[in-house]
Amino acid sequence: MARGKTERGVFTRRVLLLGGAETLIFGALVGRLYDLQVIEHPHYRKQARDNAIMQQPIAPERGLITDRNGVLLAGNRQHWRALFLMTKAPDAQATIARVVNLITLSPDEQARIAAILAGKPRYMPVVLKNDLDWREMARLEVHAATLPGVIIDRGFSRLYPLGPDTAHVVGYVVRPDAVKVQADPILALPGMRVGGSGIELAHNAALQGEPGVVETEVDARGSVVRVLDRDRSRPGETVSLTLDAILQRAAVAGLRGRVGAVVLLDARNGAVLAMASAPSFDPSWFDQGVPDAVWSRWMNNSERPLTNRATQGLFAPGSSFKPTVALAALRCGAITAETRFFCPGHLKIGNRMFYCWLRSGHGWMDAVSALQQSCDVFYYHVAMRTGIDRMAEMGARLSLTGAPKLDFPDLAAGFLPSHEWARRHRITWTEGDTAVEGIGQGYTLFTPLDLATMIARIATGRAIAPHLVRAIGDKIIKRPASKTLGLDGPHLATVRQGLDEVVNTPLGTSWAARLRLPGIRMAGKTGTAQVINENAAMEAANYNDARLPWKYRPNALFVGYAPVDVPRFAVAVVIEHGTLLEPVKVARDVFTVALGQDLRADQFTQRS
Template structure:
């Protein structure tokens, strides 16, 4: 009996111990559950939510770019592409599986892997883009078995006019590490959206903030393997702003094709509003090649071409303006009362300046020249003489008033200001005093002087109107017209402007004018102009004794530049033009015929009457039309 009682007591004690242990375990579990649910509940709810829900930035639609007539010159087109992150699975294995569906070389797979491990696990990398629909559909059908792989229909930039607007509109390309390094607080779009495209050149670059827009957000539910189940929420971003330019695509295309085979630039400007209706640089290139990724061979060919197709000569090229600068000197002399239009200077072919002989381009001289005749015949001796009377500082002041040596504010990168030197400039830059020979050289647009075609066009517009016309490139933003301030009067005397304009009229319309063959024959559309030749090399005395070398006998890159500036119609100016042909020789031979044709196209539209040209050019124009050179927009490779 005692033995049974002892056994019962032992069992009871063991039961109590077990029960106590069970209660302790339950209490511990309860405390832990309370800790997880109450004290750390918020943290684990967030972790669970992040496992189930992902947020993605939605790239905005880039703003469109139109010409002044509303024709699209920069658009967005669908881009079928495959993206990948390394949040799920083994990226190397996934890429190997993907290479059995689409073409992915070992080198390409290695590059993608490097990119994946250079970024955070959730950031996506572009595996393939610009895919055919068939390849895209195959990847989409197999994506459930490809961890971290997504298919996406994005947008890519396209330039339907190809090279016509390449220097003006520019192009876009993927964000690079260099791009990011230049920004203090880069937009998250630039880091998180794979291969997001930004402006790399032209208006695309300068107006990037307007064109880019802002990102939207997509919240999606995913499963354990990272497969998207459904979209929970979508907040659309803001599309980029649409831009309408002042440029006319028909005139731009014509100017581009008219300069084919040359290294040249042409700028056409509305003298009343300042609208740039054409700004062409030749040769050009296809900006679409940069959007898709230009090949090494194509890049090398563009960079090694001596005609510099990547260089925007219209705004970045600066050249001695040559005789196109003579109107500046003439107007300065008139405004200062140092000459009158009928006063003559004798040109015997050369004059002594200090201990050096300065020559006129016409070796035998022009005889007695007044202001009108000096412009008509482009007499150098006349301007050697009056430049010395005026002095370089006052010549420089007049040039600045007319837009030379000024960086004009238009939304393009690498817009260069020319150089209009004075005494202080030479002392500061060269550490030397200004010499009388420097003034003489400046009187004919040579020496230290430099001007871009844009500046020469502005100069011509201001001479035509007497107003401070400034160039304008953007006409409207999202349909809202951009203001075009009324230009201020420059305060020139009527007599001074009339004298200079009369000389320019004679250049193009007097039978002895240097551009008479490039006149506009229609009396209602008469053009006033000025030819110019910009020396690339100095003719030595030894060369003069043996006979001056002809430009055509020299290597191309040692020949003189050819220039021409003009405005029309003479009685009611509408357009100003400036054309330069690098190493083209004389302005009357190389630049004036191009400017004549472009100006006629600007004044009359796509089908100018044959009678707008002098009869001597009718056969040439008929032949150009027969060959289609002056009609449909086509792109040709330079020979």
């Protein structure tokens, strides 16, 4: 009896222990299920969603660039492209191999993709191919189940409607390099481009925009099933330039077949209306990468088509610098409007003979007639009386020295020497050096943009400063009115009279290429500048420039403004190794188009 009670007691305890253990285990399971289904539900829901949903950032559409009238200078062309997300493909190499069998990839594209696959896995999609045609899209869609991570998406290519005509000023876009991507990972997005030159570079921040996100559903293989949602990106802002497409084309037409540059300014406020450089290039090549053959052709071209001569080309100004010298001399009292020097065709300074371009001589010259006929001997005298430092001061006043404050990249700085500069460089400065600077030779170098600004300031007497951007987005950029240069009216009147007679009198060096519009005149100054060092024997022999090889012939320049009485436009033209009247004719033709537009738009008139 006692034994039976004992056994029942042991059984009861075992049952209780077993029941307690089961209760504990069940309680733990319930607790864990509660944790999973209630407390940790958001976490696991997100993981499950991430396994089925893929969020892919998308590049914004780049902003537009237009001229002052809304003409498109840089835009975007929509296309379809194949992207590849490496993290969604168990075997990236096998997937790419299947893609290569379905669509045509150039050797360059295959090499680029192979280089990407050889690196670390990328979480940003990789562009397999841009500009898919319908047949290629259909093949990829049909085989989507065997192409995990491959996505067909919309992209954009940069479009330049005027092509080479605006390449130097508008610029181009390029793929961001590794340094830029490291600083801003958003730049790794497929289709992202950054400005490489011109306005594209100067205003890249405004043009770039902000990325968006597209949400897609993927299956177990990583293949896209459908697009669920799209958070649209914010396109870049439109940058409106002061450029006028019609005037730009007129400037380009004037340079056709020549090497040189044209800069046309609104003389009233400094707005750049045309900026052309020749030869030029097709900027659309840079968007997808310049082929080796094209790049080699550019690099081996001695005429340097990628160089913007308007803002980067530094040229000796020759006689186009003489108006600045005249103003410096009048301002410091070295001469008056009535001062005369005799030109026998040469002038001996020290032990060297300096020649005038007219070896027979001009006779007696004053400030006006010396500009009209571009007498070198007169300006040798004037330069020595004035001194290099006063000429440099006037050059700075007319914005010839230093880089201009223009909203544009890679601006070359104009240069005028001074005694202090010569001392720093251990140059023994002589009167002969000063005389040569007086006719725009020697160390003096300016860009066509510098020269256009100079002549605009002389034409108006105001501190005209060039600018290229009219508005960004809806914001018109307001610029302060130009201040006066502080130059005496009679001094400016003397120089302007000389510039008028250069073009509009039979003895003037530009008479044969004068403006032919009724009642409207242009004024200006020609210039020729040697590109080789002439020795005394060559000068004494009065050698013929035209018989030299083309690359050794002088550059030809012209600076001018129109109309004479109420200046509206200012221009600088440089033709490398050109003849005297070539740049004058280019300026005349550009003025003819500009004044024709102005007459129609503003009913502009002027006394003859």
